[in-house]
Amino acid sequence: MNLLAALQDIVGTDHVLTGTAAQPYLTDWRGRYTGQALAVVRPGSAEQVAQVVRACVAHQVPMVPQGGNTGLCGGATPDGQGNSVVIALTRLNRVLQVDTADDTITVQAGCTLREVQQAALEADRLFPLSLAAEGSCTIGGNLATNAGGTQVLRYGNTRDLTLGLEVVTADGEIWHGLRGLRKDNTGYDLRDLYIGSEGTLGIITAATLKLYPQPIARCTAMLAFNDMPAAARMLARARKGFGAALTGFELISHYCLDSVTRQFEQLKWPFDESGRQCPWYALLEISDSESVEHARERFEAVVGQAIEDGEVVDAVIAASIAQSNELWHLRESIPLAEKQMGKNIKHDVSIPVSRMADFVEQTNAHLQAAFAGVRHIVFGHLGDGNLHYNVAAPAGSDETAFLRLQPQVHRLVHDSVHAFGGSISAEHGVGQLKKDLLPLYKSDVELALMRRIKRALDPHVLMNPGKVINTADI
Amino acid sequence: MNLLAALQDIVGTDHVLTGTAAQPYLTDWRGRYTGQALAVVRPGSAEQVAQVVRACVAHQVPMVPQGGNTGLCGGATPDGQGNSVVIALTRLNRVLQVDTADDTITVQAGCTLREVQQAALEADRLFPLSLAAEGSCTIGGNLATNAGGTQVLRYGNTRDLTLGLEVVTADGEIWHGLRGLRKDNTGYDLRDLYIGSEGTLGIITAATLKLYPQPIARCTAMLAFNDMPAAARMLARARKGFGAALTGFELISHYCLDSVTRQFEQLKWPFDESGRQCPWYALLEISDSESVEHARERFEAVVGQAIEDGEVVDAVIAASIAQSNELWHLRESIPLAEKQMGKNIKHDVSIPVSRMADFVEQTNAHLQAAFAGVRHIVFGHLGDGNLHYNVAAPAGSDETAFLRLQPQVHRLVHDSVHAFGGSISAEHGVGQLKKDLLPLYKSDVELALMRRIKRALDPHVLMNPGKVINTADI
Numbered sequence: 049m050n051l052l053a054a055l056q057d058i059v060g061t062d063h064v065l066t067g068t069a070a071q072p073y074l075t076d077w078r079g080r081y082t083g084q085a086l087a088v089v090r091p092g093s094a095e096q097v098a099q100v101v102r103a104c105v106a107h108q109v110p111m112v113p114q115g116g117n118t119g120l121c122g123g124a125t126p127d128g129q130g131n132s133v134v135i136a137l138t139r140l141n142r143v144l145q146v147d148t149a150d151d152t153i154t155v156q157a158g159c160t161l162r163e164v165q166q167a168a169l170e171a172d173r174l175f176p177l178s179l180a181a182e183g184s185c186t187i188g189g190n191l192a193t194n195a196g197g198t199q200v201l202r203y204g205n206t207r208d209l210t211l212g213l214e215v216v217t218a219d220g221e222i223w224h225g226l227r228g229l230r231k232d233n234t235g236y237d238l239r240d241l242y243i244g245s246e247g248t249l250g251i252i253t254a255a256t257l258k259l260y261p262q263p264i265a266r267c268t269a270m271l272a273f274n275d276m277p278a279a280a281r282m283l284a285r286a287r288k289g290f291g292a293a294l295t296g297f298e299l300i301s302h303y304c305l306d307s308v309t310r311q312f313e314q315l316k317w318p319f320d321e322s323g324r325q326c327p328w329y330a331l332l333e334i335s336d337s338e339s340v341e342h343a344r345e346r347f348e349a350v351v352g353q354a355i356e357d358g359e360v361v362d363a364v365i366a367a368s369i370a371q372s373n374e375l376w377h378l379r380e381s382i383p384l385a386e387k388q389m390g391k392n393i394k395h396d397v398s399i400p401v402s403r404m405a406d407f408v409e410q411t412n413a414h415l416q417a418a419f420a421g422v423r424h425i426v427f428g429h430l431g432d433g434n435l436h437y438n439v440a441a442p443a444g445s446d447e448t449a450f451l452r453l454q455p456q457v458h459r460l461v462h463d464s465v466h467a468f469g470g471s472i473s474a475e476h477g478v479g480q481l482k483k484d485l486l487p488l489y490k491s492d493v494e495l496a497l498m499r500r501i502k503r504a505l506d507p508h509v510l511m512n513p514g515k516v517i518n519t520a521d522i
Numbered sequence: 523m524n525l526l527a528a529l530q531d532i533v534g535t536d537h538v539l540t541g542t543a544a545q546p547y548l549t550d551w552r553g554r555y556t557g558q559a560l561a562v563v564r565p566g567s568a569e570q571v572a573q574v575v576r577a578c579v580a581h582q583v584p585m586v587p588q589g590g591n592t593g594l595c596g597g598a599t600p601d602g603q604g605n606s607v608v609i610a611l612t613r614l615n616r617v618l619q620v621d622t623a624d625d626t627i628t629v630q631a632g633c634t635l636r637e638v639q640q641a642a643l644e645a646d647r648l649f650p651l652s653l654a655a656e657g658s659c660t661i662g663g664n665l666a667t668n669a670g671g672t673q674v675l676r677y678g679n680t681r682d683l684t685l686g687l688e689v690v691t692a693d694g695e696i697w698h699g700l701r702g703l704r705k706d707n708t709g710y711d712l713r714d715l716y717i718g719s720e721g722t723l724g725i726i727t728a729a730t731l732k733l734y735p736q737p738i739a740r741c742t743a744m745l746a747f748n749d750m751p752a753a754a755r756m757l758a759r760a761r762k763g764f765g766a767a768l769t770g771f772e773l774i775s776h777y778c779l780d781s782v783t784r785q786f787e788q789l790k791w792p793f794d795e796s797g798r799q800c801p802w803y804a805l806l807e808i809s810d811s812e813s814v815e816h817a818r819e820r821f822e823a824v825v826g827q828a829i830e831d832g833e834v835v836d837a838v839i840a841a842s843i844a845q846s847n848e849l850w851h852l853r854e855s856i857p858l859a860e861k862q863m864g865k866n867i868k869h870d871v872s873i874p875v876s877r878m879a880d881f882v883e884q885t886n887a888h889l890q891a892a893f894a895g896v897r898h899i900v901f902g903h904l905g906d907g908n909l910h911y912n913v914a915a916p917a918g919s920d921e922t923a924f925l926r927l928q929p930q931v932h933r934l935v936h937d938s939v940h941a942f943g944g945s946i947s948a949e950h951g952v953g954q955l956k957k958d959l960l961p962l963y964k965s966d967v968e969l970a971l972m973r974r975i976k977r978a979l980d981p982h983v984l985m986n987p988g989k990v991i992n993t994a995d996i
Contacts, residue, residue, distance in 0.1 A: 149758070149876030150907070194707050202766075205705060208682065221967045230906040231679060231872045232945035233668050233718055234952060234960060235990060236972050240714035244707055261762050284623070288735050291811030292676075292766030337765030338820065346812065398705045402623030432704040433624070471706035478708060486708060493695045497979065498710050504978035505971065516709060 051107040055089050055133070058099045063090040063139070073114060073134050074126065081122035081480060084130030085112070092139045094214055094222055094253040101251065102220030104133055110513045111135055113247035115189030116160060118181040120396070121479025123193065123246045127514050137188050140253060143167045151259040152211060152228040157188025157252050164257070173259035176203035176295075180380055191252050194244035196475030198379075201431035202295040202335070203260065205475070207243045212256035215242050218249065218506040228256045241501065246477050247512040249505040263335035265343035268296075268372035269351060270318045272326035272362040276405040279328050282354055283401065283430055286332060289350035293343075296333035297431035304382050304427045305329055311385040315378055323362030330430065331379050333372075382427050390447050392425060392440040393457045397465045398433045398474035408435075411464040415439060418460060419453065434474040437461060462489065478516045487518070525581040529563045529607070532573045537564040537613070547588060547608050548600065555596035555954060558604030559586070566613045568630075568688055568696055568727040575725065576694030578607055584987045585609055587721035589663030590634060592655040594870070595953025597667065597720045601988050611662050614727060617641045625733040626685060626702040631662025631726050638731070647733035650677035650769075654854055665726050668718035670949030672853075675905035676769040676809070677734065679949070681717045686730035689716050692723065692980040702730045715975065720951050721986040723979040737809035739817035740769075742846035743825060744792045746800035746836040750879035753802050756828055757875065757904055760806060763824035767817075770807035771905035778856050778901045779803055785859040789852055797836030804904065805853050807846075856901050856910075864921050866899060866914040867931045871939045872948035875907045882909070885938040889913060892934060893927065908948040911935060936963065952990045961992070 049057075055064045065073070065088040073088040075081065086109065091097045104111050110132035114124040126132045140156035143163065147153070148171050155164050161182040168175035177190060179197035189195070190206045191213070203209060212227035215238075225239060242250055273279045279299055286294050302325075309317050317324055332351070336343035347365070354360045366372035386392060399407045408426060415422050421442030428435035439457055441450035462472045466489045473482055487495060502509070502517050509519050523531075529538045539547070539562040547562040549555065560583065565571045578585050584606035588598040600606045614630035617637065621627070622645050629638050635656040642649035651664060653671035663669070664680045665687070677683060686701035689712075699713060716724055747753045753773055760768050776799075783791050791798055806825070810817035821839070828834045840846035860866060873881045882900060889896050895916030902909035913931055915924035936946045940963045947956055961969060976983070976991050983993050 147874070147876065149754070150874045151761070196705050196707075200705065204682075205707075207711070208678075217967065217971065223967045223971065224965060225968065227943070227945070228874055229872045229943075229945050229948075231670050231674065231903075231908045231948040233670075233949055234945055234947045234956070234964065235718075235968070236723075236975050237668075237681070237711075237714045237718055238968065238971055238975075240711045241975075244709075244711055249710075261765055263765070280623070287625070289811070291735055291737070293811070337763070337767070398703045400621070400624045400702055402621060429705075434705045469701070469703075471701070471703050471708055473708045474703075474705040475707055482708070490708065491698060493691065493697045494699065494709070494712065497691065497697065497712055500978040501710050501712075501715075501975070504974040 051103060051109055052087055054103045055087060055100060058103065059089055059091050059096050063092070065090070073117065073136055076122050076125045077118050078120065081125040083126035083128055085126045085132050085134045086130065088134040088136055090136045090139050094216060097135065097216045097251055097253050098220045098222050100135055101216055101218070105220055105508055105510060108508070108510070109133055110510045112512050113137065113192070113251045115157065115186030115192065116181065116184045118185040119189060119193060119479060120476045121481035123477055123479030123515050124189070125480070135251065137186065137253070144254065146171045147228065148173065150228050152256050153259055154226055154254065154256045155187055156254045157186060157191070159187050161185050161187055161190055168259050169262070172262055174262045175257060175259055177206055177209055180383060187255060188252050191243050191255055192246050193477035196429065196432065196434060198298060198429065199295050200429060201297055202292060207240060209258050210239065210243060210255055211258060213239050213242055213252055214254035216251045216253055218508060218511045226254060226256045244477070246479060246516050248502065248516045249511060261337060263337055265336040265340040266333060266372060267343045267347040267365070268331065268333045268375050269347070269363055269365040270375050271330045271332055271360045272319060272323045273328045273330065274326060274361055276328050276408060278359050279330050279430060280401060280405060282330060282359055285350060285354055290334050290346070293334045293336055295335040296331060298331040298379050299428055299430035300329045300331065300379060300382070301424065301426040302327050303423065304425060305378065307389060308378055308381045308385045311388050312381055315381060318364040318375060318378065319362050326361050331375055386425060386438065390440065391451055392438045393451070393454050395437045395458070395461045396474050396476040397435055397437055397470055397472060399435065399465065399468050399470035401430065401433045403468050404430065404433065404435070407464065407468045407470070411437070411461060414460055414464060419457065421445065480515060483514065483516060483518060525577060525583055526561055528577040529561060529574060532577065533563055533565050533570050537566070539564070547591065547610055550596050550599045551592050552594065555599040557600035557602055559600045559606050559608045560604065562608040562610055564610045564613050568690060571609065571690045571725055571727050572694045572696050574609055575690055575692070579694055579982055579984060582982070582984065583607055584984045586986050587611065587666070587725045589632065589660030589666065590655065590658045592659040593663060593667060593953060594950040595955035597951055597953030597989050598663065599954070609725065611727070612660065618728065620645045621702065622647060624702050626730050627733055628700055628728065628730045629661055630728045631660060631665070633661050635659050635661055635664055642733050643736070646736055648736045649731060649733055651680055651683055654857060661729060662726050665717050665729055666720050667951035670903065670906065670908060672772060672903060673769050674903060675771055676766060681714060683732050684713065684717060684729055685732060687713050687716055687726055688728035690725045690727055692982065692985045700728060700730045718951070720953060720990050722976065722990045723985060735811060737811055739810040739814040740807060740846060741817045741821040741839070742805065742807045742849050743821070743837050743839040744849050745804045745806055745825070745834045746793060746797045747802045747804065748800060748835055750802050750882060752833050753804050753904060754875060754879060756804060756833055759824060759828055764808050764820070767808045767810055769809040770805060772805040772853050773902055773904035774803045774805065774853060774856070775898065775900040776801050776803070777897065778899060779852065781863060782852055782855045782859045785862050786855055789855060792838040792849060792852070793836050800835050805849055860899060860912065864914065865925055866912045867925070867928050869911045869935045870948050870950040871911055871944055871946060872906065872908045873939065873942050873944040875904065877942050878904065878907060878909070881938065881942045881944070885911070885935060888934055888938060893931065895919065954989060957988070957990060957992060
């Protein structure tokens with residue numbers, strides 16, 4: 049039997065897509081990568097995923113797992129050879145169990161992140177992973193890339209929120225690892241090996257995740273600073289003053305806030321004239337498990353002291369949930385404002401918090417020296433040391449010409465990240481975008497260990513080729 | 523050159539121990555396992571560890587890494603063949619860096635856990651891993667076994683506290699992975715693969731760990747319950763009421779508390795007559811980042827409500843740090859009291875919290891049916907679903923005869939754990955003790971994946987043979 053017929057037998061004719069029907073699965077949402085595939089197959093169960101994998105292995109056909117197709121590094125887009133099968137997991141979209149005694153939720157990989165958050169909320173619990181694409185990204189994709197987001201400071205990355213996994217191995221067997229235990233020291237940590245491996249070692253089909261109590265109250269403020277070290281000192285104060293109640297500390301440059309308010313009429317500067325002149329802002333949020341009054345008192349004590357000490361130039365404290373949402377809306381609109389203003393060269397990097405200010409100052413200076421007039425779009429999760437450090441063409445210049453400089457800009461920025469002890473991919477993963485960068489910044493020892501693991505868990509070298517690791521060396 | 527001479531060349535004659543000098547390294551602290559070795563070698567740097575590994579590989583000699591030698595599963599004791607080299611890491615005992623801006627500490631593997639805690643405290647930070655052996659266990663051993671302890675509820679296991687590692691691979695190369703980044707998604711998660719692998723894949727020589735703010739205040743209480751479901755309900759209240767401030771919830775059976783107060787004259791029952799009759803107790807602790815008053819108010823609100831609702835029969839709230847220490851002393855003296863009362867059959871298991879009460883009731887009943895009169899020594903970290911479920915000979919019976927039943931008792935208890943969806947090793951690891959149990963409770967798929975990883979990262983199959991995984995199948 050040929051492969052397409054075999055796939056149709058497994059999942060049904062309706063769920064093997066080719067031609068026009070397959071197109072949406074062959075391009076990433078940013079439109080950076082477009083590939084080809086023999087077919088897109090949409091299995092309806094882990095067992096079907098396993099059968100599909102076995103069929104592909106039998107035909108020696110490469111497989112590209114895909115979730116919500118919202119990745120930023122091309123990790124879910126097939127290459128141009130047209131010899132692979134895209135395995136789309138979106139039909140695996142059931143919430144299997146919400147356990148409020150153990151504070152766990154078990155979901156299939158194709159649930160959107162918002163569906164997981166929603167199921168938790170309905171049980172009066174919090175699933176704290178939160179990021180811009182949450183309405184359409186899937187939890188399987190979040191697991192495959194170890195997604196971060198805005199609450200990592202308090203709750204950790206996707207990895208830290210995961211207790212158990214169900215995985216279809218590269219041989220098409222099912223590892224039933226859906227454990228909800230907080231402690232389990234019985235052998236090698238397969239779970240964390242599959243998390244963040246971007247579909248190159250196997251396919252995650254379900255997960256058991258941690259739930260937390262819903263906070264009773266939240267307090268949000270936008271703070272203005274004279275320089276980045278002041279923002280970093282505020283982070284230290286907030287950590288000390290709020291402890292585990294600190295759930296958000298987002299850094300925003302003046303340029304970003306200015307862009308957002310220019311691009312979107314309905315979004316207003318939260319500050320009056322004096323506060324609008326500051327180079328750096330931070331969105332600070334705490335979550336309280338006691339009461340609205342307590343949250344507010346505590347918030348005002350810590351933030352008030354910082355203002356009194358002259359560390360914070362200006363502060364807007366949200367007086368209502370609506371105002372809090374407005375502040376978050378400013379932050380969350382940055383990527384859209386960026387998009388409206390044209391294409392830019394993006395970097396998702398992390399730097400030790402202590403070195404962040406020096407990194408930005410030096411890297412900005414190096415960029416200006418090499419590419420005079422470029423505009424710096426800098427924002428991110430300061431609490432995690434994670435910056436979105438993007439570079440736009442000089443005002444009025446030829447954007448297309450500038451984008452051709454991407455390799456040189458990437459190199460300059462990533463070299464600087466490396467020199468500051470940082471990582472060239474903080475929360476977006478490697479995918480196609482950064483695969484060839486890893487050898488520049490990782491030791492031969494580490495790359496060799498990665499290749500050994502790839503060989504061990506994907507012996508046919510068919511899982512998501514061309515992503516994360518250079519399989520030519522395998 | 524023969525191996526001993528090569529080892530002496532690498533670490534110096536003084537640090538290659540044989541004969542009597544080697545003896546203390548060849549028996550585990552509980553005296554359960556005694557092995558033989560060609561030599562005990564004590565390298566003074568990661569580079570020396572790497573050289574030692576390369577020498578052993580060249581001579582095809584198995585290696586047994588060892589930290590503080592306080593493990594409970596024989597994971598650091600060589601087998602009886604006498605053909606291996608014990609690599610003791612206790613000379614790698616330097617705190618390399620305490621970074622209060624990034625809240626990280628970087629330490630060599632041979633530091634004791636207490637030294638790490640102490641270095642954090644001196645910088646006004648908390649390193650929250652805490653367990654009975656902390657004065658002598660090493661952080662390298664904690665990492666190798668992914669140790670748990672009494673604050674996992676809030677801060678997680680050793681794995682969750684680790685940001686970066688330095689590892690000597692099974693080939694004697696050094697992986698320099700001492701990163702202090704909170705976010706780093708650049709490839710496979712080697713860190714978590716080495717953590718918990720009990721020295722069977724490589725040797726951890728240093729780690730970068732997370733630090734937390736020191737809490738401003740702690741509140742501790744011992745609570746008495748009519749049954750275990752009431753204790754579990756109290757845990758749920760505490761989670762909801764205290765949020766992240768809840769840092770300890772230790773379950774203690776009446777038998778345990780009674781034993782401790784009988785064995786140690788200076789330790790008194792915290793309750794008067796009525797409270798002494800309860801079958802279950804819990805040691806509850808919160809840590810507060812605000813003030814002593816706030817901690818106390820909050821504590822009394824939540825615990826007071828539980829008393830008012832009749833969930834808690836009696837409560838002793840520590841009025842001072844000294845009283846808090848006394849309560850903890852009762853909990854921490856359980857293992858010693860056990861030891862004084864003779865040997866028993868131990869189980870370190872985890873169960874979903876929601877099923878804990880049923881597990882204890884049913885397993886107790888099955889044990890009584892099979893081995894009438896046995897005494898149940900049950901305590902543990904209820905907040906993590908982790909029980910130390912130990913079984914002692916019936917009062918007045920022949921202990922030695924009872925200990926011969928260990929395989930049958932293990933089997934009964936572990937079968938029950940498995941049936942309840944639990945794990946047969948929650949926080950102590952596998953070592954020699956449970957290696958042959960894994961195939962009973964893990965799927966063939968999972969065991970096969972583990973073997974593949976073992977082959978990939980320890981291709982000469984020389985790292986800590988006879989631990990965790992059956993190398994006869996490799």
